[in-house]
Amino acid sequence: MTHFTERVIKIIRKIPEGKVMTYGQIAAYAGSPRGARQVVRILHAMSKKYQLPWHRVINAKGEISIMEDEACQMQAFLLQTEGVEITNGRHISLERYRFEMEGTEDRL
DNA sequence: ATTTTGACTATGT
């Protein structure tokens, strides 16, 4: 398990209910500004064995980034449960829901 | 070792 992976997992765990973060944002906080795709892989691999709020991670355009229809609907449902408004089945207002961590990744 | 493949992103039309 790499340092980066641990950072990413800790950060994702810190996203509060009703808030979202983008892949790139998480990668940057974890210390790798271009590691967005790594975040994707980590989510895919770890969201089952670790308890992660995977549904609170979306892409930089403010959309649910998963193409597979059933899983996309599941993510939308989970977010709506937390009070996040979803438009067009997949769009989310980053203005309203993006979570910004205070300070840097150091205090993880 | 080389190529392909993504739940990505920034930038330019």
Add this chain to the structure above:
DNA sequence: AACATAGCCAAAA
């Protein structure tokens, strides 16, 4: 707003 294109980067083939 919607495409295209270029970078990106580690895992899998």
